[in-house]
Amino acid sequence: MPAQTPRFSRRAGRIKISATKLMPMLAAEVGGCVSLGQGVPSFATPGFVADAVCDALRRDPAAGKYSLQPGLPALRRAVAGLFAxxxxxxxxxxxxxxxSVGAMEALLAAMLVLVDEGDEVIVPAPYYPSHVEQVLLSGGRPVFAPLRPDFSLDPGAVARAVTEKxxxxxxxxxxxxxGxxxxxxxxxxxxxxxxxxDLTVICDDTYDSLSYDAPATSLAMFPELRERMVAVGSFSKRFALTGWRVGYAFAPRPIMDQMLKVHDCAAICAPMPGQIAALAALTGPQDVFAGFAAALSARRDLACxxxxxxxxxxxxxxxxxxxYIMARYRGDAPPMDMAVRLIREAHVITIPGDAFGPGGEQSLRLSFGADEAELTEAFDRLDRFFGK
Ligand SMILES: Cc1ncc(COP(=O)(O)O)c(C=O)c1O
Known part of the structure; x- marks a missing residue:
């Protein structure tokens, strides 16, 4: 039998893996790198959250099984309480x-139920790459609304991006x-x-608790949007539960009924141990999580x-x-070349800014999610690199 060339869908051909995932893979080949690349806060799962999951797994046979498809009722009630x-x-x-399985799955479900072939979705730029990949996977066309040079949201740019589609x-x-x-x-x-x-708003509040100078306003706070909004949240960053893969979404019933069909297709339910961890985190003592936000605020100061x-x-x-910080470098080297040089010569992982679309040119995205020792080491290495 002659070897067959596998055929792939046009859908798969439209999307790619983001540079945020590729740079750590390159760094793993090089070895000895410290990271300013990761979208992960350094904190371990708090003991009381781990205990709640272990206890549940030991005493409750249901803890290792599927939950109800939309999620554990107690967790849904707790999330509704958080929104309120x-x-x-x-x-x-x-x-x-x-x-959902992280904020990511809820965002994808929203996109798949809202966007048809040829529909346009406005995305302020620079952007989170997965938002754009999700629009493309859904058959839609991302239309960029540039942020202002100080990275504030420009409603004029959003208005100019609106078309019939x-x-x-x-x-x-x-x-x-x-940031x-x-x-x-x-x-x-x-x-x-x-x-x-008559647009639907997809409000991705993954970082809502991490606003250091004043509480962040969310579009989910505007009652006039309630019937035309999907508001997505995450347990990943606020509760440092990235690996447990739990997120959540609010949507008015007509939208949610559609999203549940996609959720059923994609995941059946979010992982049960993750949901138990999320419930423990959300309903347990909050001081440890306030401590995470305070530590990140101090790391921001250090990085700056x-x-x-x-x-x-x-x-x-x-x-x-x-x-995150978008740092602009001098010269006109492409960001990928700069990021690869930093991995090979300085052993520091950064993410090329143009992976985040227009506005990321001549820039590197730096994360201050790592602990102080790693941040200090990374900046020492950058000092040596640029001091060369
Ligand atoms: C803006 C944004 N939305 C969503 C996500 C995904 O979050 P989760 O881990 O809950 O899927 C991330 C992760 O970095 C993010 O930066």
Whole structure:
């Protein structure tokens, strides 16, 4: 039999793996690297969360099985409570809350049910690459609305991006990759555009608890958007549970009914041990998580101090949230070349800024999710590299 060439869908051909995943793979080949690349806070799963999962697995045979398809009822109630407390959004936990496999699966489900072939989705740029890949996977076309040079949200750019084909706008604040926290007035203006043009808002609040100077405003706080919004949250960053793969979404019932079909196709349910961990984290003592946010705020200061000392080589806008900084370097080397040189010569992982689309040129995304020792080592190495 002659060897057969496998055929792949056009859908698969449209998307790629993001550079945030590729750079650590290259670094693993090189060896000895420290990371300013990771989208992961350094903290271990808190003991009381691990205990809750171990206890449940020992005493409850259901703990290792599928949960109800939309998620554990107690966790859905707790998430509805969180929306009500922090965003003033009242949601029916039985019909409007989904527990998903990370925020990522909820975002993909939203995109797959909202976007048809040829539909347009407005994405402020620079952007989180998976948002764009998800639009493309859904058959849609991402239309970029550039952030202002200080990385604030530009409602004028969003308005200019609207066409007859626009179906949705996706907003994440605090923002990956810039660490920006968008101003309430700009968010309000985007909300008005969404209402005026009958758009659905996909509100990705993955970093909502990590706003260091003032609490972040979320589009989920605007009641006028309630019936045209999917609001997505994550247990990954706030509770440092990235590997447990649990996120959640609010959507009004007509949208949620559709999303549940995709969720059933893709995952059946979020992992049960992860849901037990998430419930323990959300309903347990919160001081440990407040400590995570405080530590990240201190790491932001450390990273900014170290960047200030490199001002002859790198410039940046001080981030107000998340744990990312877009640092612009001098010269016109392509960002991938710069990031590869940093891995090979300085043994520091960074992410090429143009992986985040327009606005990321001549830039590297740096993360300050690593612990202080690793951050210090990484900046010492950058000092030596640029001091060469
Ligand atoms: C903006 C944004 N949304 C969603 C995610 C995915 O989060 P989760 O781990 O909950 O799937 C990330 C992860 O880095 C992110 O930066």
């Amino acid at each position: 407390r922090e965003k003033g959004l009242t949601a029916d936990p039985d019909s409007e809350i989904l527990i 626009t179906r949705a706008v996706i907003i994440t604040s605090p923002h990956n990759p810039t 920006a926290v968008f101003a309430e007035a700009d968010l309000r203006a985007v909300a008005e555009i969404a209402v005026a043009h 101090r170290r960047l200030d000392a490199l001002s002859g080589h790198l410039s940046y806008v001080r981030p107000a949230g998340a744990f």
